[in-house]
Structure formats: C-alpha cells, structure tokens
Amino acid sequence: MDFQVPQVAAFSDALKGALEHAQTVKPASIEPELTKADFEQLFSEVHSIFPTSQLSPQPDNAQAADEKTTEEQKGRQNGVIETVARDLFSSLIATTSIESPEFVQVWNLFDILAALSDNEQCEPALLFWLIEELLDSQTISGCSTTFDFLESRRERITAKHWKQKQLVILRTCNELLRRLSRAEDTGFCGRVFIFMFQSFPLGDKSSVNLRGEYHTENVTAFKETPIKPEDAADKMDVDGVTSTPKEEKDSNSKSVGAKAVSFDSKDKSASEKSLDTDALYPVFWSLQQYFSQPTKLFEPQTLNKFKYSLDATLAAFETVAQSQRSSKSSDDTKDSSKKRKALEVDASDDNFNPKYLTSRDLFELEISDLFFRRHILIQAAIILDFLRSLTDTAKVRHRNIKQPNRSVMYSDQFLGEDDDKWAESMRERINHYILAGPDGPHVNRIIAAVTSRDKGWARWKMESCPQFERPSISPAEFNTARASAKRLATSKRLRPTPMGSLNLDFLKDEDEEIAMEKFKDPARYRLPDLATFKDKIAEDDLELDFAKTDTDRAQIVEAKASKTWRALRIASRIRLAAFDRIDDWQNIEAVFQEPKHADDEPQEEEGEAGRHPDDKRPIIVSGPSGVGKSALVDLLLERQPGVFSKLIQHTTRKPKAGEVDGQDYHFVDSAAFNVMLDGDQLLEFTTRDGFDYGSSRKMADLAIESGKIPLMQLDREAVQSAKENLYVARVIFISPPSREELESRLKKAGSCPDDKLPDLLKAAQEEVDQSKSDGLYDTVLVNEELEAAYKSLEEFIYGCAPTTNGANEKNGASADGDITMQDTTNRQIEQSSETNGC
Numbered sequence: 001m002d003f004q005v006p007q008v009a010a011f012s013d014a015l016k017g018a019l020e021h022a023q024t025v026k027p028a029s030i031e032p033e034l035t036k037a038d039f040e041q042l043f044s045e046v047h048s049i050f051p052t053s054q055l056s057p058q059p060d061n062a063q064a065a066d067e068k069t070t071e072e073q074k075g076r077q078n079g080v081i082e083t084v085a086r087d088l089f090s091s092l093i094a095t096t097s098i099e100s101p102e103f104v105q106v107w108n109l110f111d112i113l114a115a116l117s118d119n120e121q122c123e124p125a126l127l128f129w130l131i132e133e134l135l136d137s138q139t140i141s142g143c144s145t146t147f148d149f150l151e152s153r154r155e156r157i158t159a160k161h162w163k164q165k166q167l168v169i170l171r172t173c174n175e176l177l178r179r180l181s182r183a184e185d186t187g188f189c190g191r192v193f194i195f196m197f198q199s200f201p202l203g204d205k206s207s208v209n210l211r212g213e214y215h216t217e218n219v220t221a222f223k224e225t226p227i228k229p230e231d232a233a234d235k236m237d238v239d240g241v242t243s244t245p246k247e248e249k250d251s252n253s254k255s256v257g258a259k260a261v262s263f264d265s266k267d268k269s270a271s272e273k274s275l276d277t278d279a280l281y282p283v284f285w286s287l288q289q290y291f292s293q294p295t296k297l298f299e300p301q302t303l304n305k306f307k308y309s310l311d312a313t314l315a316a317f318e319t320v321a322q323s324q325r326s327s328k329s330s331d332d333t334k335d336s337s338k339k340r341k342a343l344e345v346d347a348s349d350d351n352f353n354p355k356y357l358t359s360r361d362l363f364e365l366e367i368s369d370l371f372f373r374r375h376i377l378i379q380a381a382i383i384l385d386f387l388r389s390l391t392d393t394a395k396v397r398h399r400n401i402k403q404p405n406r407s408v409m410y411s412d413q414f415l416g417e418d419d420d421k422w423a424e425s426m427r428e429r430i431n432h433y434i435l436a437g438p439d440g441p442h443v444n445r446i447i448a449a450v451t452s453r454d455k456g457w458a459r460w461k462m463e464s465c466p467q468f469e470r471p472s473i474s475p476a477e478f479n480t481a482r483a484s485a486k487r488l489a490t491s492k493r494l495r496p497t498p499m500g501s502l503n504l505d506f507l508k509d510e511d512e513e514i515a516m517e518k519f520k521d522p523a524r525y526r527l528p529d530l531a532t533f534k535d536k537i538a539e540d541d542l543e544l545d546f547a548k549t550d551t552d553r554a555q556i557v558e559a560k561a562s563k564t565w566r567a568l569r570i571a572s573r574i575r576l577a578a579f580d581r582i583d584d585w586q587n588i589e590a591v592f593q594e595p596k597h598a599d600d601e602p603q604e605e606e607g608e609a610g611r612h613p614d615d616k617r618p619i620i621v622s623g624p625s626g627v628g629k630s631a632l633v634d635l636l637l638e639r640q641p642g643v644f645s646k647l648i649q650h651t652t653r654k655p656k657a658g659e660v661d662g663q664d665y666h667f668v669d670s671a672a673f674n675v676m677l678d679g680d681q682l683l684e685f686t687t688r689d690g691f692d693y694g695s696s697r698k699m700a701d702l703a704i705e706s707g708k709i710p711l712m713q714l715d716r717e718a719v720q721s722a723k724e725n726l727y728v729a730r731v732i733f734i735s736p737p738s739r740e741e742l743e744s745r746l747k748k749a750g751s752c753p754d755d756k757l758p759d760l761l762k763a764a765q766e767e768v769d770q771s772k773s774d775g776l777y778d779t780v781l782v783n784e785e786l787e788a789a790y791k792s793l794e795e796f797i798y799g800c801a802p803t804t805n806g807a808n809e810k811n812g813a814s815a816d817g818d819i820t821m822q823d824t825t826n827r828q829i830e831q832s833s834e835t836n837g838c
C-alpha cells in the first residue's frame, strides 16, 4: 500500500479541522485576514504528519544524500498538501456560490495556504494556482470579489518567495485583463493594472514593451465616405496649408444631426481654414489610425495625410471654441449656452472616454465637448513629440547610449526639416489652444508633465531599461546609522552656559556699577556678523578634506552643521530671499553673497520702484555669447528696480575661476540636479560638454508670487527646451551688429580663449541665421550701441516695439548671410516706436 495515503488522509483531516476552527473566528467575510496564530493547531499537526526525522538518513550517509533526502521529503510534503488543498478547493467551489456567506471557507483556505507558504510548509505558488482556477471559474463579478481578496492581502502574499510566484501572478492578471472589456470594465482593468504595478518592481522588464510593439488591434472604425483622402493630400501638396473650397463652407448649414456645434463663425480667418462637419468627420477619425500606429507615419504620403488631417481638425476645434466663446457672451443664445454648460459639467464629472463612439450622428456633439477635444489634442501632442524625436538634433542625443535598444530607436527614420517645423508649429498651436480654454494653464502644465515623463520612459527603454533601484542598506550600515542617531539624540552634554545665554559670572565679582556697565556691552546683545561664519564654514570644509578617521570626520560635520545653522538663523533676519537659492544644506554660499540685484532685498528698502509692464509673461533674453545679454539685463534690473527677478540656472559643472555660486550659476551635484529633473522642477533642461544645465520652475514661480517678472538669460538650446516644455514666456534674441564687433566684445570680455574664437563666431553666425527663420523668438534686437539697444529692449517689454517680423525686416540681415546687420536698425526701431506713440 502506498505509504503517502495516510499522510493525505491525516492532512485532509487537519485541514478540515482548521477550516472549521477558522469559521468560528471569522464566519462570513473576506476581512479580517487570518494568520498563523489562528492556526496553531494545524501547524503542530503538520509537524507530526510530516516529521523531518521520518526519512532521516543512516549515520554513515554523506551530507549530499542528507540534502537530497530533505528535498525529497519537502517535495512529498508539498505534493500531499497540494493534493488535499486542491480536492477541498474543488469541492468547495463546486458546491458554494461566491456570493454566499459559506464561501468564506475558500477565503479561509487561502489564508491557511498563505500562512503555510510563508512558513515554507507548502509550495509558495499553490495559493496563486488556486486563485487562477477560481478566477477561471467565475463571472466578472465573481472575479471582482476574488480581486477584493487579492488586494486586501497583496502585501502579505507577495512579500515572500516572489520568484516562485511572479509568473503565475503575471499570467493570472493578463488572463483576467484579456477577459475584461476596457470600455465596460474600465475600473476593474485599472484595479488589475494597479495590482500588477504594486506587486512588480518598477524596473521589472517583464512589464515593459521592449520591442516597442503597438496595440494595432485597437481599431477605431468609422465611415470613410464623405471625403477622399487623396483629394486631401493633393490639396495640401499644392499649397501646404489647409484650405476649404467655398462650397464646403457654404454647406455648413446643411450639417445633419444634433446641432451642438457651429462652424458658422463670424471670424473669417478661423472659419476659412475649417472643413464643414461632413467633410471633417472622416478626416478627423482617420487621425486615430496614426495615433495607434505611429510607425505608419514613416511613409511620406501617410505623413502628408496626417498633417492635413491634424491641421483640419485643429482649425475646426479653433472655430468651435471661438463660436462657443462668442455665443456664451450673446444674450439671445442663453438657452444653448445653458445646455452646453450642462454638457460641460456632465463631462467634467465623468470625462472618461475608454473607446470613442464614431457614429456620424454624434460627431457634432462630440466635438462641441471641451474634454473630448482635449483628449484628441493630447493624443496629437504625444504623436508630435514622437515625430520630433526623429530629427537629426534629437538623434544626436541618442549617440552616447551604451546599450541601445534598437527596436524602439528607429535609427533609419528621419524627420525632415520642413516636417519638423510643421510639427513644432502644430505643437505650439495646440499649446495656445489649450491655454485659451477654461483652466488652460493648469491643463497645459499637466500635459507638459505627462509628455516630459513619457520622454523619460522612452529614453529608459532606448537604454535597454538599466537598473534604477538602489541597493538595499546592509544590516551593518543600518546598525551604524542607528547607533549614531541614538548617540546624537541622547547626548545630554551639560553646558556651563546654557545654549542661547551668555555668561553672567561677572555679576558675582564686580561691584554693581561696573556690572551694569558690563551689561551694556554691545557685544552681549549684538548678533555676530554673518560674514564671520563664511570663513569658519570654509575652514570646516577644508578640514573635512583632511580628516583621517571617521570619528574626526563626524565631529567636523557636526561642527559645520552647528555653524551653518547659526548662519542661517542670522541670514533669516537679513537675507531671507537668498534662501530660495539654497538647494543643499551643505552649501549655503548664497546667504553670504551681498545681494547683487534689487530682487534680493525687500521692496521697502528700495528707492523709487520701477514700472511694471502690462504683459506679465516671463522674459527670456537669448543670443550668442558676448553679444551683450548680461549688459542689457543688468541695465534693465538697475533702471526698473523691483520689477524683474533674475533667474539663475542650476548646473552640475564646477565653478570656473571668478564665478560665484548663486550669481553666475547655482552649482549643484548630479544627484541634486537629478532630483530636480525627476521632480519636474525644471522649466528647461539642456546638456553641454557633459554637464547639465536647467532653470528652476520653483524660483520662477516664487518670483511671480512676489509680484515680479522672471528674467532669464538662456542659450538657444535652453530656449528650445523651455518651448518644448510649453513654458510660456516672451523671448528676445539679441543680435550683434557685425562679426568684427562681436569678436572685439568677446576679446574685451576675455571669456573666450583665442583658439576658440573662430568656433564661437561660427556658432554665432548660425544662431543669427536661425533667428531670422525659425520663429523661436518674439523679437530680434540688434545691440550696436548699448543705450539704443536698451531702449529697444524696454520698448518691446513695455509693449511699444515692433515684433519679430518687423524687427527682422527692418534689421534686414545682409543677403550674403553674414552676421552684419544694418547699422541703422536701432534708430529705425526708435523711429517706428515713436510713431507707435511710445
């Protein structure tokens, strides 16, 4: 007779006994969770049913044989427990409905198995095998109840033996997701995803689509009849701009179905560009094909169709928004406005579109819905970013990837210059469109955060998903840290003079009058000079470099911390504004610097305050090195005190000779920089010569909060990055009057070694050329004579100067493409602004 049978029978009895006992503890629900303590009896029976000594080897057997036997024994025990558990489980689910209170026996059985597994008494994956079977046997509502159990126990059941469990968890969740409808069981799908995200480590490759495959089965079906795509593409090929024949415009009135949207805008410029709803319908829905399969856009013809469709869609959206705005303000359309408002409120309550409804009858209603339009534009923004990742400039950034994952890099695909310009301007249009809508800046920020996060993930995938988990702290490190924390917290060194009070011993010895005089000594109540701490902290830093033992080091760190704390307390009274520039307590250099600009000191201490422009957008001044950006910015700060707040970039590079932390840059280490980058705290970010540069969004926001206008000096790449991040600012390009003049200024400034001069001048030439065509700047000013250039700058900022085009046209860069600008430029700008009444 098989010797295992008695074990099966014995364990079966023990398990049933445990279940009966469990029901007395918890008669009817998933909660609370039962633990080992609730099954003491079972555990002692398990030990007697499966005694470890049962098959102990003969004393002369070798250790290997010993291990083998233990393994066999373990395997047998696992087999027995699995057989019994499966039998019991099958009979329970065959006889009990998941809705009935008796089903608690299954949850209790699961808790028993979890406890056995945690104590290495059964196969770790057994619980999940049974859950997989349970899910297979249930309706969606039963699966949801099963998931209640899984969610409530997630932390415990995934804590141990993860390796043995992960495959079955992944399989179970994926199988369940396959059964669920994304449209109807959206919430449940989300729960399953969240369960997976919480269970699997963030960097786990099994959850990454490493081959960059698209979900091509997700097809959006619609009737393609009303307009032929070839016509559309042809139209665009001819003039490059979306145009609508007059007949199409006239047919607006013929639109059928619900009239929630009007294309009959009074604004001709917008309506001229938009198609009527019949024509727009197929063009609009065709976008979904490209959104779900971006690689289709690698074909030039398809890209052209996409460009046409997106242009037409956005033009229609602009018209809708405009007509909604104008109808909102008109009295006779109160009713429809009410309806629309109700529609918008409804939408904001439940603005989730799991799957688009593409019926022609719904089309007008759909595009009259703000949230629907935003959904589409977010899709468009993502795809435009994808396209722009294929430009030459973007690809340069991929060159230094060590382990490239070629499947997601599309190295053989390039986006041409014209297409890139189109994508950039389209992105800007979307940006403006969203900004103009209700809650625009907020929505824009969300989109910027999501798309920039997405870029981070795309980059991580390109780098073949390198590990980003930090190694866990070893017990030894933990113990040392705990001991030192304890020492610091419990050290009760008695001071002869308590903290914060000065010695009063002289009162004992001196006669009354002398004592009173000593009392009055200013040294007794005057705060130490802030500057004195600077040298002391610097000395501590130096000593730290030479510290021989860890104890010495710890003492110096402690001493430095104390001085830093005292310096900060003093600085908080006299230089609070400088605190914004401190990112790391180890470096409080910013508080020692005399405020360079008005914005470091409180407003009351100022003389006459400057004039605030009507346009409160932040100002970015850009231009080649040596052109005079600093000179102009300094003049602006000096002559308009208290109006602007100069923002200094953060960088990971070390200070050069003469550079001051907090004045030239905020010098930080890579770790601190990455914290800012990861936390989406940078409004722009670039990398140059292996070092990172970026401007803190927080500082810009603080400046705005204090009623000032952030003023930045950024190079071209940084301006591009700010634009990519959808940072809204006015950007001014400062152009040199001639190559010779720029060369002489660079030499005068002495910031560029002679051998680097030709490169710098060449780069300046390129920058000037680009400034004329790429639309990155709102105006171009030529800095020939400083005072005149400053006047033009002020005029632009205060709203009296000509715009880019005007400036460019007037500046009339010489036809040979040389840097030279007409030397009458500034005079011309002055004249033109005079005629503008400035």
Ligand SMILES: Nc1ncnc2c1ncn2[C@@H]1O[C@H](COP(=O)(O)OP(=O)(O)OP(=O)(O)O)[C@@H](O)[C@H]1O
Pocket (backbone or CB within 6 Å): 623, 624, 625, 626, 627, 628, 629, 630, 631, 632, 745, 746, 748, 749, 751, 783, 784, 785, 786, 787, 789
């Ligand atoms: N209009 C001008 N006429 C003559 N010299 C000028 C004029 N504008 C600026 N300069 C001088 O040119 C030099 C470079 O100017 P500045 O440092 O302001 O340039 P920058 O654009 O800020 O350069 P970088 O980007 O390298 O910091 C300085 O010595 C400055 O005094």
